[in-house]
Amino acid sequence: MSLDSWFIETILPLEGALDRFLRRNWRNESEVPDLRQEVYARVFRAAQSGGLPEHPKALVFTTARNLIIDRIRRQQVVHIESVMDIEALNVALDEAGPLEQLTGRAELRRLQAELDRMPERTRDVVVLRKIHGLSQKETAAQLGVSEPTVERHVAAGMRRLADALQRENRSGRSRKQPDARERTPGRGH
Amino acid sequence: MGTEPDMTGGSDAERIECEAAGWLARLDRDGRMDGGADLDALVQADADFAAWIGTSVNHRVATLRLLAAWQQADRLSVLGGGEGSLPRRRVPRGAALAMAAGLALVVGLAALAGSVAFLRGGQAEVPVIEARYQTGVGLRDVAVFADGSRVELNTATLLRTTSSDRVRHVELVEGEAYFDIARNEALPFIVDAGNTRVTVLGTEFSIHRTPGGIELMVLEGSVRLESGDDEAGERVSLVLEAGAVARTGGDRSVLVERRGLDRLARETAWREGQLYFDETRLADVASEFNRYNHTRLVIADPGLAGIPVGGTFRADNVEGFARLLEEGMGLSVERRGSDLVISA
Numbered sequence: 001m002s003l004d005s006w007f008i009e010t011i012l013p014l015e016g017a018l019d020r021f022l023r024r025n026w027r028n029e030s031e032v033p034d035l036r037q038e039v040y041a042r043v044f045r046a047a048q049s050g051g052l053p054e055h056p057k058a059l060v061f062t063t064a065r066n067l068i069i070d071r072i073r074r075q076q077v078v079h080i081e082s083v084m085d086i087e088a089l090n091v092a093l094d095e096a097g098p099l100e101q102l103t104g105r106a107e108l109r110r111l112q113a114e115l116d117r118m119p120e121r122t123r124d125v126v127v128l129r130k131i132h133g134l135s136q137k138e139t140a141a142q143l144g145v146s147e148p149t150v151e152r153h154v155a156a157g158m159r160r161l162a163d164a165l166q167r168e169n170r171s172g173r174s175r176k177q178p179d180a181r182e183r184t185p186g187r188g189h
Numbered sequence: 190m191g192t193e194p195d196m197t198g199g200s201d202a203e204r205i206e207c208e209a210a211g212w213l214a215r216l217d218r219d220g221r222m223d224g225g226a227d228l229d230a231l232v233q234a235d236a237d238f239a240a241w242i243g244t245s246v247n248h249r250v251a252t253l254r255l256l257a258a259w260q261q262a263d264r265l266s267v268l269g270g271g272e273g274s275l276p277r278r279r280v281p282r283g284a285a286l287a288m289a290a291g292l293a294l295v296v297g298l299a300a301l302a303g304s305v306a307f308l309r310g311g312q313a314e315v316p317v318i319e320a321r322y323q324t325g326v327g328l329r330d331v332a333v334f335a336d337g338s339r340v341e342l343n344t345a346t347l348l349r350t351t352s353s354d355r356v357r358h359v360e361l362v363e364g365e366a367y368f369d370i371a372r373n374e375a376l377p378f379i380v381d382a383g384n385t386r387v388t389v390l391g392t393e394f395s396i397h398r399t400p401g402g403i404e405l406m407v408l409e410g411s412v413r414l415e416s417g418d419d420e421a422g423e424r425v426s427l428v429l430e431a432g433a434v435a436r437t438g439g440d441r442s443v444l445v446e447r448r449g450l451d452r453l454a455r456e457t458a459w460r461e462g463q464l465y466f467d468e469t470r471l472a473d474v475a476s477e478f479n480r481y482n483h484t485r486l487v488i489a490d491p492g493l494a495g496i497p498v499g500g501t502f503r504a505d506n507v508e509g510f511a512r513l514l515e516e517g518m519g520l521s522v523e524r525r526g527s528d529l530v531i532s533a
Contacts, residue, residue, distance in 0.1 A: 007253050008253055008256075008257040009325035009326075010325075012257055033200065033203060033206070034202040036202070037247055037251055040247075040251075040254070041247045045246050051526070111262055112265070127265075131266050132266075133317070136217060151215060152214065154214040155213070158210055158213060158255045158262075159207075162255050
């Protein structure tokens, strides 16, 4: 298994839980995407040099915790709350909950819902490109817009879809996700 | 890189993500993202992109995240949603577009009506829907066709689907899948796996790609199996009924065995995340567990390979199985890295 696919299959599904952890433990929410990307980069580098970790989830949260501690230490003024936060970080590891991996169906629902929320032009581009399988060029012709415009909306669309895949996790912290490997028993027959 | 319609803030991560999205959108424009290309393939396709990716691991992880999401969005094409099979929506006119429009409606997006309308009135004819499904080790997934046909993917499986009002086709590239196909006398459902083709009108069966061939189990109805090299005149064709198991291999032969439906149902227990063994050699049990887990069972002592094992186990509970060998059978199990090494 390549590092890339390991990262996609094992690390990315933790994003909802990771974001929650970061938001709980970092005062400035707008910096969460920054922290998240840094956690990903550190985890990736660790796997690159040391091999795939046995406990990827523990690695992700330990890395997040260490990153937050690094950042707090680098701050010019250390707030008393920050110090308390560091204590709290040890507990937070257990709180992260079971590995949440979306089923194909849950992912599909999120993608659909995100399509609904997209600006009209972005949505049209994603629909033609992904549902109808048109190329960017054909999409441009179909919508009567320029190809660079389509390219821009593809870029915007994929960013929104990437965020959307984790969004439900962000709000519903208390909701227990069923183990993705267990599907509902009744197969419609 | 391009102006983003919804760009906000200016953090480093944000900037990198914008750049990553810009690169991927450009590669998508050039048709490089079709067929589920992985990052390595994209890097090889574009030297400038390769240089950018090589600059920093942050670039790589941001790109992987977007790439994964964009490829996940391929699911939007062949749609499931809701529980069980999907009702087929009727579309009043435009037969060639009925499939595409039907799918779009199934998405359940009021907002899509606009797109569908202009497709119907416009010049584009896009009747064929293609999608790619892939599962990682230990995971499962379901692909649902507009007619309600379901394909369940087992661990580490890759398949491609093509559907329209004239074709129902799956290519099983690797792994294992269970097919529950809605009956349609007029439109055969075709599965290709290597040089073997399975054709059905409506039935249930499973196919596992083995080294050099396939194992096919028929659980309901009948299927037609064709296997071998057509040009060499070595193509075999036969019809198999429920209860049959057929194995094709490198030696051009097709081995057919009758096992009974009860046993076949147990042998497809992976659909519920279970593995079933009946007097199965420990070596085979180990390789079966290894299909589902990153932790690998390794039999260090060749004398143990033939020990018969029976029972039903959770596919992801390799640790539990190892404990059973240790405590129940007195074998020694030692962890080395991601391996569980079994010896006497």
